[in-house]
Amino acid sequence: MRNNAARKISTEDVNKRLSLPADIRLPEGYLEKLALSSPPFDKPLSRRLRRVSLSEIGFGKLETYVKLDKLGEGTYATVYKGRSKLTENLVALKEIRLEHEEGAPCTAIREVSLLKDLKHANIVTLHDIIHTERTLTLVFEYLDKDLKQYLDDCGNLINLHNIKLFLYQLLRGLSYCHRRKVLHRDLKPQNLLINEKGELKLADFGLARAKSIPTKTYSNEVVTLWYRPPDILLGSTEYSTQIDMWGVGCIFYEMVTGRPLFPGSTVEEQLHFIFRILGTPTEDTWPGILSNEEFKSYNYPKYYPDPIQKHAARLDSGGANLISKLLQLEGRKRISAEEAMRHLYFQELGERIHKLPDTTSIFALKEIGLEPEVKLRPVPEPVHIQSRRLSLVLG
Missing domain, CATH: 3.30.200.20 (Phosphorylase Kinase; domain 1)
Structure with missing residues:
Protein backbone atom coordinates (compact mmCIF):
# COMPACT_ATOMS: atom_id res chain seq x y z
CA MET A 1 0.00 0.00 0.00
CA ARG A 2 1.30 3.45 -0.97
CA ASN A 3 2.79 5.52 1.81
CA ASN A 4 0.99 8.87 1.64
CA ALA A 5 3.21 10.51 4.23
CA ALA A 6 4.15 14.00 3.13
CA ARG A 7 7.72 14.68 2.15
CA LYS A 8 9.63 17.67 0.85
CA ILE A 9 9.51 18.27 -2.91
CA SER A 10 12.88 18.08 -4.62
CA THR A 11 13.68 20.22 -7.66
CA GLU A 12 14.06 17.01 -9.65
CA ASP A 13 10.52 16.01 -8.62
CA VAL A 14 9.08 19.37 -9.62
CA ASN A 15 10.86 19.55 -12.96
CA LYS A 16 9.67 16.03 -13.78
CA ARG A 17 6.13 16.43 -12.45
CA LEU A 18 5.47 19.81 -14.05
CA SER A 19 7.33 19.10 -17.31
CA LEU A 20 9.16 22.42 -17.16
CA PRO A 21 11.18 23.44 -20.25
CA ALA A 22 14.92 23.01 -19.83
CA ASP A 23 15.59 26.74 -19.83
CA ILE A 24 13.28 27.42 -16.89
CA ARG A 25 14.28 24.51 -14.66
CA LEU A 26 14.24 25.47 -11.01
CA PRO A 27 17.69 25.96 -9.48
CA GLU A 28 18.84 23.59 -6.76
CA GLY A 29 17.93 24.89 -3.33
CA TYR A 30 15.04 27.06 -4.53
CA LEU A 31 12.35 24.92 -2.94
CA GLU A 32 14.02 25.20 0.44
CA LYS A 33 12.60 28.71 0.47
CA LEU A 34 9.07 27.35 0.07
CA ALA A 35 6.92 25.55 2.62
CA LEU A 36 5.80 22.91 0.14
CA SER A 37 5.29 19.24 0.80
CA SER A 38 3.79 16.49 -1.30
CA PRO A 39 3.32 12.73 -1.51
CA PRO A 40 5.92 10.94 -3.63
CA PHE A 41 5.66 11.67 -7.36
CA ASP A 42 5.06 8.64 -9.53
CA LYS A 43 2.88 10.19 -12.27
CA PRO A 44 2.73 13.48 -14.16
CA LEU A 45 0.16 15.90 -12.82
CA SER A 46 -3.22 16.39 -14.47
CA ARG A 47 -3.62 19.71 -16.28
CA ARG A 48 -5.72 21.16 -13.44
CA LEU A 49 -3.33 20.07 -10.69
CA ARG A 50 -0.37 21.20 -12.76
CA ARG A 51 -1.86 24.73 -12.91
CA VAL A 52 -2.38 24.71 -9.14
CA SER A 53 1.17 23.51 -8.48
CA LEU A 54 2.71 26.02 -10.90
CA SER A 55 0.82 28.77 -9.08
CA GLU A 56 2.10 27.52 -5.71
CA ILE A 57 5.67 27.73 -6.99
CA GLY A 58 5.18 31.24 -8.33
CA PHE A 59 4.20 31.04 -11.98
CA GLY A 60 1.46 33.48 -12.97
CA LYS A 61 2.36 35.93 -10.18
CA TYR A 142 15.69 37.60 -22.51
CA LEU A 143 18.11 38.21 -25.37
CA ASP A 144 20.09 41.41 -25.12
CA LYS A 145 20.81 42.11 -28.78
CA ASP A 146 18.95 42.23 -32.07
CA LEU A 147 20.42 41.81 -35.55
CA LYS A 148 20.53 45.57 -36.17
CA GLN A 149 22.57 46.05 -32.98
CA TYR A 150 24.81 43.14 -33.96
CA LEU A 151 25.42 44.83 -37.33
CA ASP A 152 26.23 48.11 -35.58
CA ASP A 153 28.69 46.35 -33.24
CA CYS A 154 30.49 44.83 -36.25
CA GLY A 155 30.79 48.14 -38.06
CA ASN A 156 28.08 46.91 -40.46
CA LEU A 157 30.35 44.11 -41.71
CA ILE A 158 29.43 40.67 -40.31
CA ASN A 159 31.76 37.71 -40.82
CA LEU A 160 30.51 35.81 -43.90
CA HIS A 161 30.47 32.45 -42.10
CA ASN A 162 28.39 33.95 -39.29
CA ILE A 163 25.96 35.41 -41.84
CA LYS A 164 25.44 31.87 -43.11
CA LEU A 165 24.66 30.61 -39.59
CA PHE A 166 22.27 33.48 -38.86
CA LEU A 167 20.47 33.04 -42.18
CA TYR A 168 20.13 29.28 -41.67
CA GLN A 169 18.62 29.81 -38.21
CA LEU A 170 16.19 32.41 -39.59
CA LEU A 171 15.07 29.94 -42.27
CA ARG A 172 14.86 27.14 -39.71
CA GLY A 173 12.54 29.12 -37.45
CA LEU A 174 10.42 30.25 -40.40
CA SER A 175 10.17 26.73 -41.82
CA TYR A 176 8.81 25.55 -38.47
CA CYS A 177 6.24 28.37 -38.46
CA HIS A 178 5.23 27.81 -42.07
CA ARG A 179 4.69 24.09 -41.51
CA ARG A 180 2.18 25.16 -38.89
CA LYS A 181 0.52 27.70 -41.22
CA VAL A 182 1.86 30.60 -39.17
CA LEU A 183 3.12 33.66 -41.07
CA HIS A 184 5.38 36.17 -39.35
CA ARG A 185 4.61 39.07 -41.75
CA ASP A 186 6.89 41.60 -40.08
CA LEU A 187 10.46 40.41 -40.55
CA LYS A 188 13.19 43.00 -40.04
CA PRO A 189 16.57 43.04 -38.26
CA GLN A 190 15.01 44.53 -35.10
CA ASN A 191 12.77 41.45 -34.79
CA LEU A 192 15.61 38.93 -34.92
CA LEU A 193 17.22 38.52 -31.51
CA ILE A 194 20.68 37.08 -30.90
CA ASN A 195 22.27 35.77 -27.70
CA GLU A 196 25.92 35.42 -26.74
CA LYS A 197 26.08 31.90 -28.21
CA GLY A 198 25.05 33.17 -31.64
CA GLU A 199 21.57 31.66 -31.43
CA LEU A 200 19.16 33.72 -33.54
CA LYS A 201 15.49 33.74 -32.56
CA LEU A 202 12.41 35.08 -34.31
CA ALA A 203 10.61 37.68 -32.21
CA ASP A 204 7.58 39.95 -32.47
CA PHE A 205 4.73 38.02 -34.02
CA GLY A 206 2.44 41.05 -33.74
CA LEU A 207 0.54 41.05 -37.00
CA ALA A 208 -1.43 44.20 -36.24
CA ARG A 209 -1.11 46.81 -33.53
CA ALA A 210 -0.37 44.77 -30.41
CA LYS A 211 2.98 43.05 -30.31
CA SER A 212 3.60 39.99 -28.20
CA ILE A 213 7.30 39.11 -28.19
CA PRO A 214 9.49 41.85 -26.74
CA THR A 215 12.01 43.64 -28.88
CA LYS A 216 13.74 46.91 -28.14
CA THR A 217 11.10 49.38 -29.30
CA TYR A 218 7.37 49.45 -29.95
CA SER A 219 4.97 51.25 -32.21
CA ASN A 220 1.62 50.69 -33.87
CA GLU A 221 3.23 50.49 -37.31
CA VAL A 222 1.71 47.51 -39.08
CA VAL A 223 4.58 46.38 -41.31
CA THR A 224 7.90 47.97 -42.20
CA LEU A 225 8.01 49.14 -45.81
CA TRP A 226 11.65 48.21 -46.35
CA TYR A 227 11.01 44.47 -46.03
CA ARG A 228 7.53 44.35 -47.57
CA PRO A 229 7.18 42.40 -50.85
CA PRO A 230 5.99 44.12 -54.04
CA ASP A 231 2.82 42.03 -54.33
CA ILE A 232 1.71 43.29 -50.91
CA LEU A 233 2.80 46.86 -51.73
CA LEU A 234 0.56 46.64 -54.80
CA GLY A 235 -2.48 45.71 -52.73
CA SER A 236 -2.51 41.90 -52.69
CA THR A 237 -4.38 40.45 -49.72
CA GLU A 238 -3.59 36.83 -50.66
CA TYR A 239 -1.06 36.26 -47.92
CA SER A 240 1.00 33.08 -48.10
CA THR A 241 4.30 31.90 -46.67
CA GLN A 242 6.05 33.67 -49.57
CA ILE A 243 5.37 37.03 -47.88
CA ASP A 244 8.07 36.14 -45.34
CA MET A 245 10.59 34.90 -47.90
CA TRP A 246 10.95 38.34 -49.50
CA GLY A 247 11.88 39.75 -46.09
CA VAL A 248 14.50 37.00 -45.68
CA GLY A 249 16.11 38.10 -48.95
CA CYS A 250 16.21 41.74 -47.84
CA ILE A 251 17.74 40.79 -44.48
CA PHE A 252 20.31 38.52 -46.17
CA TYR A 253 21.41 41.44 -48.35
CA GLU A 254 21.58 43.77 -45.33
CA MET A 255 23.78 41.33 -43.41
CA VAL A 256 26.17 41.07 -46.36
CA THR A 257 26.40 44.78 -47.19
CA GLY A 258 25.56 46.48 -43.89
CA ARG A 259 22.86 48.62 -45.48
CA PRO A 260 19.16 48.16 -46.29
CA LEU A 261 18.41 47.07 -49.84
CA PHE A 262 15.21 49.05 -50.45
CA PRO A 263 14.98 51.98 -47.94
CA GLY A 264 11.81 53.62 -49.27
CA SER A 265 9.78 56.13 -47.29
CA THR A 266 6.53 55.73 -49.27
CA VAL A 267 4.95 52.83 -51.15
CA GLU A 268 5.67 54.53 -54.48
CA GLU A 269 9.32 55.12 -53.60
CA GLN A 270 9.68 51.60 -52.17
CA LEU A 271 8.47 50.05 -55.43
CA HIS A 272 10.74 52.39 -57.38
CA PHE A 273 13.78 51.15 -55.43
CA ILE A 274 12.73 47.53 -56.03
CA PHE A 275 12.17 47.91 -59.78
CA ARG A 276 15.37 49.90 -60.26
CA ILE A 277 17.41 46.88 -59.10
CA LEU A 278 15.21 43.89 -60.02
CA GLY A 279 13.69 45.36 -63.18
CA THR A 280 10.24 46.77 -63.90
CA PRO A 281 7.83 43.84 -64.26
CA THR A 282 6.13 43.06 -67.56
CA GLU A 283 3.24 40.80 -68.47
CA ASP A 284 5.83 38.16 -69.38
CA THR A 285 7.74 38.32 -66.09
CA TRP A 286 4.67 38.85 -63.88
CA PRO A 287 1.41 37.72 -65.54
CA GLY A 288 -1.48 40.02 -64.66
CA ILE A 289 0.67 42.94 -63.51
CA LEU A 290 -0.58 45.26 -66.27
CA SER A 291 -4.11 44.82 -64.91
CA ASN A 292 -3.09 46.08 -61.48
CA GLU A 293 -4.53 49.57 -61.07
CA GLU A 294 -1.96 50.68 -58.50
CA PHE A 295 0.93 49.57 -60.68
CA LYS A 296 -0.51 51.41 -63.67
CA SER A 297 -1.07 54.58 -61.65
CA TYR A 298 2.63 54.90 -60.75
CA ASN A 299 3.78 54.75 -64.40
CA TYR A 300 7.31 53.54 -63.61
CA PRO A 301 10.13 53.80 -66.14
CA LYS A 302 11.25 50.61 -67.86
CA TYR A 303 14.17 49.34 -65.74
CA TYR A 304 16.19 46.23 -66.57
CA PRO A 305 17.40 43.92 -63.80
CA ASP A 306 20.87 44.45 -62.34
CA PRO A 307 23.00 41.49 -61.17
CA ILE A 308 22.67 41.46 -57.37
CA GLN A 309 26.45 40.97 -56.99
CA LYS A 310 26.92 44.40 -58.55
CA HIS A 311 25.35 45.79 -55.35
CA ALA A 312 26.74 43.15 -52.93
CA ALA A 313 30.32 42.35 -53.91
CA ARG A 314 30.86 40.08 -50.85
CA LEU A 315 28.22 37.61 -52.08
CA ASP A 316 29.66 34.44 -53.58
CA SER A 317 27.89 32.74 -56.49
CA GLY A 318 25.90 30.46 -54.16
CA GLY A 319 24.71 33.37 -52.05
CA ALA A 320 23.80 35.39 -55.14
CA ASN A 321 21.78 32.47 -56.49
CA LEU A 322 19.91 32.04 -53.20
CA ILE A 323 19.10 35.73 -52.83
CA SER A 324 17.78 35.82 -56.40
CA LYS A 325 15.39 32.98 -55.53
CA LEU A 326 14.21 34.87 -52.43
CA LEU A 327 13.76 38.23 -54.19
CA GLN A 328 11.30 37.16 -56.87
CA LEU A 329 8.78 39.89 -57.67
CA GLU A 330 5.91 37.41 -57.99
CA GLY A 331 5.21 35.67 -54.70
CA ARG A 332 4.56 32.18 -56.06
CA LYS A 333 8.04 32.11 -57.63
CA ARG A 334 9.90 32.62 -54.34
CA ILE A 335 11.78 29.72 -52.80
CA SER A 336 10.28 28.25 -49.62
CA ALA A 337 12.09 28.25 -46.27
CA GLU A 338 12.43 24.46 -46.37
CA GLU A 339 13.89 24.54 -49.89
CA ALA A 340 16.21 27.41 -49.00
CA MET A 341 17.70 25.44 -46.08
CA ARG A 342 18.77 22.78 -48.59
CA HIS A 343 20.33 25.31 -50.99
CA LEU A 344 23.92 24.78 -52.10
CA TYR A 345 24.87 27.93 -50.18
CA PHE A 346 24.58 25.96 -46.90
CA GLN A 347 26.38 22.82 -48.12
CA GLU A 348 29.49 23.45 -46.00
CA LEU A 349 27.39 23.19 -42.81
CA GLY A 350 27.02 19.45 -43.41
CA GLU A 351 24.09 17.03 -43.24
CA ARG A 352 23.66 16.67 -39.49
CA ILE A 353 22.31 20.21 -39.15
CA HIS A 354 19.20 19.19 -41.13
CA LYS A 355 18.37 16.35 -38.73
CA LEU A 356 18.28 18.22 -35.43
CA PRO A 357 15.10 18.12 -33.31
CA ASP A 358 13.10 21.37 -33.44
CA THR A 359 14.06 22.41 -29.92
CA THR A 360 17.79 21.72 -30.31
CA SER A 361 20.16 24.57 -31.14
CA ILE A 362 22.40 24.22 -34.19
CA PHE A 363 25.29 24.96 -31.82
CA ALA A 364 24.72 21.57 -30.18
CA LEU A 365 26.77 20.24 -33.12
CA LYS A 366 30.51 20.38 -32.47
CA GLU A 367 31.19 21.34 -36.09
CA ILE A 368 28.99 24.45 -35.85
CA GLY A 369 30.32 27.61 -34.26
CA LEU A 370 30.57 31.35 -34.74
CA GLU A 371 33.82 32.81 -35.99
CA PRO A 372 35.28 35.90 -34.27
CA GLU A 373 33.99 39.20 -35.59
CA VAL A 374 36.46 41.88 -36.59
CA LYS A 375 35.41 44.87 -34.51
CA LEU A 376 35.52 47.73 -36.98
CA ARG A 377 34.60 51.33 -36.43
CA PRO A 378 30.93 51.68 -37.35
CA VAL A 379 30.32 53.13 -40.80
CA PRO A 380 27.57 55.73 -40.35
CA GLU A 381 24.50 55.34 -42.52
CA PRO A 382 23.52 58.23 -44.76
CA VAL A 383 21.35 60.72 -42.88
CA HIS A 384 18.27 59.99 -45.01
CA ILE A 385 18.48 56.27 -44.13
CA GLN A 386 19.07 57.00 -40.43
CA SER A 387 15.96 59.16 -40.24
CA ARG A 388 13.85 56.64 -42.13
CA ARG A 389 15.05 53.77 -39.95
CA LEU A 390 14.18 55.76 -36.83
CA SER A 391 10.67 56.55 -38.04
CA LEU A 392 10.21 52.95 -39.17
CA VAL A 393 11.09 51.62 -35.70
CA LEU A 394 9.45 54.23 -33.52
CA GLY A 395 6.34 54.77 -35.63
Missing part, protein backbone atom coordinates in the same frame (compact mmCIF):
# COMPACT_ATOMS: atom_id res chain seq x y z
CA LEU A 62 3.82 39.40 -10.62
CA GLU A 63 5.83 39.15 -7.41
CA THR A 64 7.85 36.32 -8.96
CA TYR A 65 9.60 38.83 -11.26
CA VAL A 66 11.78 41.83 -10.45
CA LYS A 67 11.81 44.74 -12.90
CA LEU A 68 15.31 46.00 -13.67
CA ASP A 69 15.32 48.43 -16.63
CA LYS A 70 12.74 49.82 -19.03
CA LEU A 71 13.51 48.63 -22.59
CA GLY A 72 10.76 50.40 -24.51
CA GLU A 73 7.28 51.85 -24.41
CA GLY A 74 4.51 52.00 -26.98
CA THR A 75 0.82 52.71 -27.33
CA TYR A 76 -0.30 49.53 -25.62
CA ALA A 77 2.63 48.20 -23.65
CA THR A 78 5.81 48.85 -21.72
CA VAL A 79 8.66 46.36 -21.84
CA TYR A 80 11.11 45.81 -19.01
CA LYS A 81 14.25 43.81 -18.53
CA GLY A 82 13.59 41.68 -15.45
CA ARG A 83 14.77 38.77 -13.37
CA SER A 84 12.88 35.65 -12.32
CA LYS A 85 13.05 34.82 -8.62
CA LEU A 86 12.33 31.21 -9.57
CA THR A 87 15.32 30.65 -11.81
CA GLU A 88 17.48 33.78 -11.31
CA ASN A 89 17.46 34.08 -15.13
CA LEU A 90 16.95 37.36 -16.94
CA VAL A 91 13.55 37.75 -18.61
CA ALA A 92 11.73 40.31 -20.74
CA LEU A 93 8.45 41.52 -19.23
CA LYS A 94 5.89 42.96 -21.63
CA GLU A 95 3.22 44.75 -19.62
CA ILE A 96 0.07 45.35 -21.70
CA ARG A 97 -2.36 47.94 -20.39
CA LEU A 98 -5.93 46.62 -20.36
CA GLU A 99 -7.70 49.94 -19.89
CA HIS A 100 -6.84 51.15 -23.41
CA GLU A 101 -9.99 51.67 -25.49
CA GLU A 102 -8.77 49.81 -28.57
CA GLY A 103 -8.29 46.09 -28.95
CA ALA A 104 -4.79 45.46 -27.67
CA PRO A 105 -5.81 42.84 -25.09
CA CYS A 106 -7.74 40.66 -27.55
CA THR A 107 -4.96 40.76 -30.14
CA ALA A 108 -2.40 40.00 -27.44
CA ILE A 109 -4.47 37.06 -26.19
CA ARG A 110 -4.84 35.78 -29.76
CA GLU A 111 -1.08 35.93 -30.21
CA VAL A 112 -0.46 34.23 -26.88
CA SER A 113 -2.66 31.34 -27.98
CA LEU A 114 -0.48 31.03 -31.08
CA LEU A 115 2.88 31.48 -29.37
CA LYS A 116 2.30 28.95 -26.61
CA ASP A 117 2.27 26.25 -29.29
CA LEU A 118 5.46 27.41 -31.03
CA LYS A 119 8.30 25.51 -29.37
CA HIS A 120 11.48 25.90 -31.37
CA ALA A 121 15.14 26.70 -30.79
CA ASN A 122 14.88 29.66 -33.18
CA ILE A 123 11.71 31.25 -31.78
CA VAL A 124 11.74 33.32 -28.60
CA THR A 125 10.10 31.39 -25.75
CA LEU A 126 7.02 32.63 -23.90
CA HIS A 127 7.60 31.52 -20.29
CA ASP A 128 4.69 32.89 -18.30
CA ILE A 129 1.47 34.92 -18.52
CA ILE A 130 0.26 37.09 -15.65
CA HIS A 131 -3.27 38.51 -15.74
CA THR A 132 -4.34 41.22 -13.30
CA GLU A 133 -7.24 43.66 -13.31
CA ARG A 134 -5.18 46.37 -15.01
CA THR A 135 -2.49 44.55 -16.99
CA LEU A 136 -1.61 41.45 -18.95
CA THR A 137 2.11 40.71 -18.54
CA LEU A 138 3.88 38.35 -20.91
CA VAL A 139 7.18 36.90 -19.71
CA PHE A 140 9.73 35.95 -22.36
CA GLU A 141 13.28 34.68 -22.37
